[in-house]
Amino acid sequence: MNDKKRFNGMRRLSFHVKEMFHPTQSSAGRLRAFKNAVMTGSDLIANKKHVVTVGGGTGTFVVLSALKDLPSVTLSAIVSVADDGGSTGRLRDAYGFIPPGDARQALVALAKEGTMLRDMFTYRFSKGDIAGHNLGNLFLTALRDRLGSEGAAITAASEILRVKGYVVPISERPATLVATLSTGEKVAGQHALNARGAGNGHVESLGIAEDLTVSKHAKKAIESADMIILGPGDLYTSTLANFAVPGLTESVGRSRSTLVYFVNLFTNASETDGYSAKKHLEEITRYAGRKPDVIFMHSGALPQHIRDYYAKKKGYPVVDDLGDDPTVIRGSFADVVVIPKVETDAIDRSLIRHDPKKVAEAIKKIL
Numbered sequence: 001m002n003d004k005k006r007f008n009g010m011r012r013l014s015f016h017v018k019e020m021f022h023p024t025q026s027s028a029g030r031l032r033a034f035k036n037a038v039m040t041g042s043d044l045i046a047n048k049k050h051v052v053t054v055g056g057g058t059g060t061f062v063v064l065s066a067l068k069d070l071p072s073v074t075l076s077a078i079v080s081v082a083d084d085g086g087s088t089g090r091l092r093d094a095y096g097f098i099p100p101g102d103a104r105q106a107l108v109a110l111a112k113e114g115t116m117l118r119d120m121f122t123y124r125f126s127k128g129d130i131a132g133h134n135l136g137n138l139f140l141t142a143l144r145d146r147l148g149s150e151g152a153a154i155t156a157a158s159e160i161l162r163v164k165g166y167v168v169p170i171s172e173r174p175a176t177l178v179a180t181l182s183t184g185e186k187v188a189g190q191h192a193l194n195a196r197g198a199g200n201g202h203v204e205s206l207g208i209a210e211d212l213t214v215s216k217h218a219k220k221a222i223e224s225a226d227m228i229i230l231g232p233g234d235l236y237t238s239t240l241a242n243f244a245v246p247g248l249t250e251s252v253g254r255s256r257s258t259l260v261y262f263v264n265l266f267t268n269a270s271e272t273d274g275y276s277a278k279k280h281l282e283e284i285t286r287y288a289g290r291k292p293d294v295i296f297m298h299s300g301a302l303p304q305h306i307r308d309y310y311a312k313k314k315g316y317p318v319v320d321d322l323g324d325d326p327t328v329i330r331g332s333f334a335d336v337v338v339i340p341k342v343e344t345d346a347i348d349r350s351l352i353r354h355d356p357k358k359v360a361e362a363i364k365k366i367l
Contacts, residue, residue: 048074049367052225052257054242056080056102058353059233063262064109066356067363068164075165076221077106080241082177082208085191087124087133091141098150098174100140103167107154108136111161118161151217168217170242176209177241190237198269198314203236206244206287214247222251227367230284230292231262232354236271243287253289258366261292262359265302265334265352269314276319294366297322298354299330306352329366333358 020030051073053060060077067073079102084092088101104121111118121136130138143153154167177190183201187193188209214222222228233239243249252259261284263277272280277297285291297320310316322328335355 048072049226050074050076050221050224051227051229051363051367052076052078052221053106053229054078054222054239054248055229055231055233056083056238056241057105057233059231059238059262059264060102061105061109062232062354062356063229063359064106064165066359068110070360070364070367072367075110076225077110077165077167078170078218078221078242079103079106079167080175080190080238081169081171081173082175082190082237082241082244084176084189085194087137089191090133091137092174095141095145096174097141097144098169098172100137100144101134103150103154103169104134104136104140106167107157107161107163110158110163110165110167112163115161121161166221168215168221170214170218170245170248171212172215173210173212175212175245177237177244178207178209179203179236180205180207190241194234194237194268194270196270198273202273203271206236206240208244212245214245214251219247219251222248222257223255225255225257227258227260227363228252228255229260229262229363230288232264234268234271235264235275235280235283240283240287249287249289258294259288259290259292260294260296260363260366262296262333262354263298264318265298265354266310266315266317273314276321278321280318281322291327293327295322295325295328296333296362297328297330298333300332300334302334302352329362331358331362333362 019025020034049072051067053063053075056079064075064077067075081098083089083099083101086101088099091097092099108118108121111121121139123135125131125133125135140153140157143156144150147153147156150169150172158167176188177193179187179193181187181201182204185201187196231239261281263280264272267273267275281292281295299320302317307317333354334352335358
């Protein structure tokens with residue numbers, strides 16, 4: 001084990017031990033810290049690398065699914081607290097808790113596969129008052145209401161689903177994403193930003209309406225990481241929404257990790273209309289406070305029927321203008337995934353995503 005890896009592992013272990021004996025810690029919190037300390041100690045002995053993902057939605061789901069079975073890796077998923085659309089938004093409005101959507105997706109990605117409970121966590125109701133709600137979202141909300149905190153709810157769900165890794169909200173309370181556009185307009189809400197059409201101005205800056213900072217658990221995960229992975233996913237409403245919470249940029253800057261970025265496959269009319277790969281990278285660098293050490297860029301033809309499907313929504317393949325940058329790794333990372341539309345699902349799902357097996361192979365080569 002090298003010095004950097006040992007240093008990061010000891011920082012994580014020290015953090016969990018301090019949490020166990022903190023005078024204001026609850027009994028449930030002490031038990032959670034003890035379990036985390038045992039897991040961290042085991043990972044340290046096993047010489048595992050700590051990989052942290054920052055994002056949300058299907059992009060982070062793919063990366064977590066790809067890496068969870070790698071024996072040399074322990075995973076932490078930093079998830080956004082700004083989601084306010086669909087089932088997640090309705091539950092957030094009703095209960096005022098941290099939105100469960102991104103946390104639920106990360107939990108499912110890290111869960112033991114082939115179990116009925118994992119499958120049921122993705123079930124979406126189609127009738128009655130709960131039409132459009134996802135069972136996993138309802139379950140997490142019920143746990144939060146019963147146990148008193150998002151941390152306790154996620155820990156309980158992690159044990160029930162037998163997840164491999166940790167799911168960590170970026171802050172301890174929900175946030176409202178606020179985007180300032182090049183037109184001078186301000187758009188409040190992740191869903192409102194994502195619902196815009198093309199040609200209505202680009203995002204100049206991101207912030208949040210509330211007085212929040214990055215949670216201590218997210219901060220510790222980032223600063224003790226061996227590798228941090230950003231993307232793929234909607235640039236502003238999934239990946240960079242986390243950086244709108246004050247403190248994350250500074251934590252990434254203090255981290256001694258390898259910073260990795262997966263460039264998106266297609267532009268998004270509401271967020272990245274006309275963005276090339278270079279523009280995506282510039283925005284990632286601006287908010288992360290440092291240029292990624294490794295950049296994965298898909299190369300190769302994309303099926304014409306998929307291109308036609310996205311073109312109808314004003315989305316187009318991201319143009320590779322990164323030149324001979326030595327940090328760029330090009331390859332065929334995409335996979336066509338036909339996702340049947342659920343009538344009560346308000347979110348438009350993508351048809352093409354990064355392939356988990358190809359992502360795993362790519363990450364293994366740079367670990």
